[in-house]
Amino acid sequence: MRMPTKKRFALALALTVFAGASAVRAQKLQLPPHEKVVLKNGLTVLLLEKHSVPMVSVAGIVKAGGLYDPAGMEGLASTTAGLLRKGTKTQTAQQFAGDIDFIGGTFEADAGADYSSFGTEFLSKDTAKGLELVSDALLHPTFPQAEVDKLLGQSVDGVKAAKDSARDVIFQYYEGYLYNGKGYGRPTGGDEVSLKKIQRDAVVKFYENYYTPGNTILAVAGDFNPAEMKKKIEEAFGGWPGKMAPAVKEEAAGPMKGKKLLLVNKADATQTYFVIGNVGTSATDPDRVAIEVVNTVFGSRFTSMLNEALRVESGLTYGATSFFSMQKEPGPFAIYSFTRNETTGKAIDLALEVLKKLHTNGLTAEQLGSAKSYLKGQFPPMIETSGQLARLIARYEFLGLDDNEVNQFEQRIDGVTPEMAKQVIAKHFPLENLTFVLVGKNAEIGPMAKKFAEKQDAKEISALGFWMGAK
Numbered sequence: 001m002r003m004p005t006k007k008r009f010a011l012a013l014a015l016t017v018f019a020g021a022s023a024v025r026a027q028k029l030q031l032p033p034h035e036k037v038v039l040k041n042g043l044t045v046l047l048l049e050k051h052s053v054p055m056v057s058v059a060g061i062v063k064a065g066g067l068y069d070p071a072g073m074e075g076l077a078s079t080t081a082g083l084l085r086k087g088t089k090t091q092t093a094q095q096f097a098g099d100i101d102f103i104g105g106t107f108e109a110d111a112g113a114d115y116s117s118f119g120t121e122f123l124s125k126d127t128a129k130g131l132e133l134v135s136d137a138l139l140h141p142t143f144p145q146a147e148v149d150k151l152l153g154q155s156v157d158g159v160k161a162a163k164d165s166a167r168d169v170i171f172q173y174y175e176g177y178l179y180n181g182k183g184y185g186r187p188t189g190g191d192e193v194s195l196k197k198i199q200r201d202a203v204v205k206f207y208e209n210y211y212t213p214g215n216t217i218l219a220v221a222g223d224f225n226p227a228e229m230k231k232k233i234e235e236a237f238g239g240w241p242g243k244m245a246p247a248v249k250e251e252a253a254g255p256m257k258g259k260k261l262l263l264v265n266k267a268d269a270t271q272t273y274f275v276i277g278n279v280g281t282s283a284t285d286p287d288r289v290a291i292e293v294v295n296t297v298f299g300s301r302f303t304s305m306l307n308e309a310l311r312v313e314s315g316l317t318y319g320a321t322s323f324f325s326m327q328k329e330p331g332p333f334a335i336y337s338f339t340r341n342e343t344t345g346k347a348i349d350l351a352l353e354v355l356k357k358l359h360t361n362g363l364t365a366e367q368l369g370s371a372k373s374y375l376k377g378q379f380p381p382m383i384e385t386s387g388q389l390a391r392l393i394a395r396y397e398f399l400g401l402d403d404n405e406v407n408q409f410e411q412r413i414d415g416v417t418p419e420m421a422k423q424v425i426a427k428h429f430p431l432e433n434l435t436f437v438l439v440g441k442n443a444e445i446g447p448m449a450k451k452f453a454e455k456q457d458a459k460e461i462s463a464l465g466f467w468m469g470a471k
Contacts, residue, residue: 029383029406030403030406030407031383031389031392031393031403031406031407032048032049032050032389033048033049034046034047034048034049034221034393035047035048035226036397037230039213039233039234039237039238040238040242041213041214041237041238041240041241041242042212042213042214042215042242043213043214043216043218043237043240044216044217044218044397045218045219045220045230045233046217046218046219046220046390046393046394046397047220047221047224047226047229047230048219048220048221048222048386048389048390048393049221049222049223049224049226050221050222050223050386050389051223052223053222053223053385053386054123054124054125054223055121055122055123055124055222055223055385055386056121056122056123056124056127056130056220056221056222056223056224056386057119057120057121057220057221057222057385057386057387057389057390058119058120058121058130058131058134058218058219058220058390059117059118059119059218059219059221059387059390059391059394060117060118060119060134060138060216060217060218060219060394061115061116061117061216061217061219061394061395061397061398062081062115062116062117062118062210062211062215062216063115063210063215063216063217063245063398064077064115064116064206064209064210064215064245064248065077065111065112065113065114065115065116065188066078066111066112066113066186066187066188066189067113067114067183067184067186067248067250068206068210068248069186069188069194070202072193072194072197073190073194073197073198073202074186074187074188074189074190074191074194074195075155075187075188075189075190075191075194075195075198076190076198076202076203076206077111077116077188077206078110078111078116078155078188078189078190079148079151079152079155079190079195079198079203080111080116080203080206080207080211081109081110081111081116081117081118082109082110082151083141083143083147083148083151083203084109084118084137084138084141085097085100085107085109085137086141086143086144086147086151087141087142087143087144087147088136088137088140088141088142089136089140089142090136090140091136092144093144093147096133096136096137099129099133100120100133103122103123103126103129103130104122104123104126105120105121105122105123105126105130105133106119106120106121106122107119107120107133107134107137108120109137111188112188113183113184113186113188113327114327114328114329114398115398116210117391117394118134118137118138119387119390119391120133120134121386121387124222124223124224127224127229127232128232131232131233131236132236134236135236135237138211138216138237138240139237139239139240141207143200143203143204143207145200148199148200148203152195152196152198155189155190155195156192156195156196158189159189159190159191159192159195160192163461163462166264166266166269166271166273166338166439166440166461167273167338169439169461169466170264170273170274170275170336170437170439171275171334172187172466173262173264173437173439173459173466173467174275174277174332174334174435174437175332176466176467176468176469177260177262177435177437177457177467178256178277178278178279178332178435178437179253179279179332180467180469180470181467181468181469182253182469183250183251183252183253183329184253184327184329184331184332185467185468185469186468187465187466191464191465191466192464192465193464193465194465209245209246210245210246212240212242212243212244212245213237213240213241213242214242214243214244214245215245217394217397217398218233218237218394219390219391219393219394219397220233220390221386221387221389221390221393222386222390223386250329252282252329252330253279253329253330254279254330255278255279255430255433256278256279256433256435257433258433258453258455259432259433259434259435259436259452259453259454259455260435260436260453260455260456260457261435261436261437261438261449261452261453261455261456261457262435262436262437262438262456262457262458262459262467263438263440263442263445263446263449263456263457263458263459264437264438264439264440264458264459264460264461265440265441265442265458265459265460265461266439266440266441266461267441267442267443268441269341269439269440269441270340270341270441271338271339271340271341271440272338272339272340272341272344272347272438272439272440272441272445273336273337273338273438273439273440274336274337274338274339274344274347274348274436274437274438274439274440275334275335275336275436275437276334276335276348276351276352276355276434276435276436277322277332277333277334277335277430277434277435278332278333278430278433278434278435279330279331279332279333280324280325280326280330280331280332280333280428281324281326281330281331281333281428282326282327282328282329282330282331283326283327283328283399283401284399284400284401285326287424287427287428288326289409289412289413289415289416290416290420290421290424291324291424291428292324292375292413293368293371293372293375293413293416293421294358294363294371294416294421294424294425294428294429295322295323295324296371296374296375297363297367297368297370297371298322298354298355298358298429299320299321299322299323299335300321300322300323301374304320304321304322305354305357305358306320306321306322306335306337306351306354307319307320307321309350309351309353309354310337310339310347310350310351310354314346314347314350316337316339316340316343316346316347316350317337317338317339317347318338319337319338320335320336320337320351321335321336321337322334322335322336323336324428328398328399333428333429333430335351335355337351341440341441341444341445342444344438344440344444344445344448344449345445345448345449345451348436348448348452355429355431356431358425358429359425359426359429359431362418362421362422362425363418363421363422363425364418365418368416368417368418368421372413372414372416375413376410376413383406392406434453436449436452436453439461442458457470
C-alpha cells in the first residue's frame with residue numbers, strides 16, 4: 001500500500017520533520033554551508049558539500065501533494081509519484097530498476113499532503129549516471145497502463161489489509177474526522193473508493209500540471225565539487241520546459257469547537273486504540289520551540305507525564321504519547337494510546353486527567369530543565385547523512401525556514417521559561433475542545449464512550465473508506 005498514513009504509528013512516536021529535528025538542533029551543530037541556485041527554467045537547486053563519505057544524495061520536492069487531489073480521487077498525487085520509475089521514454093520499469101541497481105543506487109518517490117517528494121542516492125563516482133536516471137524519471141515518465149493498473153490494485157489491497165490492524169488506520173480516521181474530510185482530513189494514499197476512480201489520464205494530467213521546474217526544489221548533498229555539480233545539473237535538468245503550475249488554495253482549518261467522538265467498530269478487537277486532540281499548529285508557528293519543550297514533558301518521551309501515568313503507574317497500556325504534526329498549515333495535535341477493552345473508559349479518563357494537570361500546574365523549572373537537556377542531548381538524526389541533509393534543506397526551503405532552525409535551536413530552547421510554557425499550554429494544548437476517535441469493539445466500549453462527547457458518530461471498519469465528512 002503506497003500511503004503515507006501507514007507511517008502514522010511511527011509518527012505518533014517520532015514526529016514530523018520539525019519535531020524530529022529537535023535532536024538535530026541539540027548538539028551545538030551548525031548546518032553545513034550550502035548554496036541556492038535557480039536555473040533559467042525556474043528549478044530551485046540547493047547544493048551542500050559533505051565529503052565524509054563518497055556518496056551523493058538527491059532529495060526533491062514537487063509543490064503538489066494530496067491537497068491537490070481532485071475531490072473523489074484521493075491518492076492521485078501518491079499514485080503519480082509512485083509511477084515515476086515505472087517506465088520512461090527510453091526505459092521500461094525493469095530496465096530503470098536494473099540501471100539503478102547496477103550503480104548500487106536507490107530511487108524512491110511518494111506524496112504527502114503538502115507536497116510530492118522523490119529521492120535518490122548513489123556513489124559519487126556514479127554522479128553522471130545517477131543524475132541521468134533521476135532526470136529521466138522526473139522529466140520523461142510514460143505511465144504505462146499496465147503499471148498504473150498494477151499500482152492502483154496494490155494500493156487498494158493495501159488499504160484493505162491495513163484495516164485488519166487498528167493501529168495502522170486509526171490516524172486515517174482521526175484526521176478525517178477532525179478535519180471533516182477536508183484538507184488534511186483527506187486520505188493522502190487514497191481509499192478503496194477513490195483509488196478505483198483514478199484513471200491513467202488523471203495521472204498524466206496531474207503530472208503535466210504540477211511537475212514543472214518552477215514548482216520543484218532539488219537538493220543535492222554529498223561528495224562533489226559545487227562548480228562541477230552545477231554543470232551536471234544544468235545538463236540533466238536545464239532542458240525541462242518551464243511553465244506555471246495551477247494554483248490551488250486550501251483554506252486552513254481552525255481548531256474544532258466543542259467535543260465530538262467517532263467510534264469505529266472492529267468487532268473482533270480485544271484492545272481499543274484511541275486518539276484525542278484537535279487541530280494544532282503549523283511548522284512556522286513562532287511558538288514551535290516552546291511547544292516542543294512542553295510536549296517533551298507532556299507526552300513525547302518515555303518518561304513523559306502521559307506514559308508515566310498510563311503505562312508505568314497504572315499499567316493500562318504499553319505506551320502513551322502525544323505529538324504535533326507541524327505542516328505547512330495547522331496539522332493535528334494528538335494524544336494517542338491503546339488499552340484492553342474493559343479499561344477503555346479508565347484509560348481515556350486518565351489521559352484527560354493528565355492533560356488537566358498540565359493546565360493546572362504548568363511546568364516547573366526542573367521539568368523544563370530536564371526536557372531541555374533531553375532534547376539537546378539527543379543524537380542529531382536528521383543531519384547525520386547526506387540523504388538526511390538533502391531532505392532537511394529541501395523541506396526548509398519549501399516551508400520558508402532557514403538554517404537558524406538548526407543553528408539557533410539551542411539558544412531558543414534555553415529561552416523557554418515556565419511562564420512561556422504556561423502560555424503555550426493554554427494556547428496549544430486543548431482542554432475543553434476535543435475530538436475523540438476510538439477503534440475497537442463497539443459492543444464492549446460503546447457504553448463507556450458515551451460520557452466523553454454528546455456528539456457521537458459511528459462507522460464500521462469494514463465499511464469502504466475512512467471518514468470523508470458528515471453526510
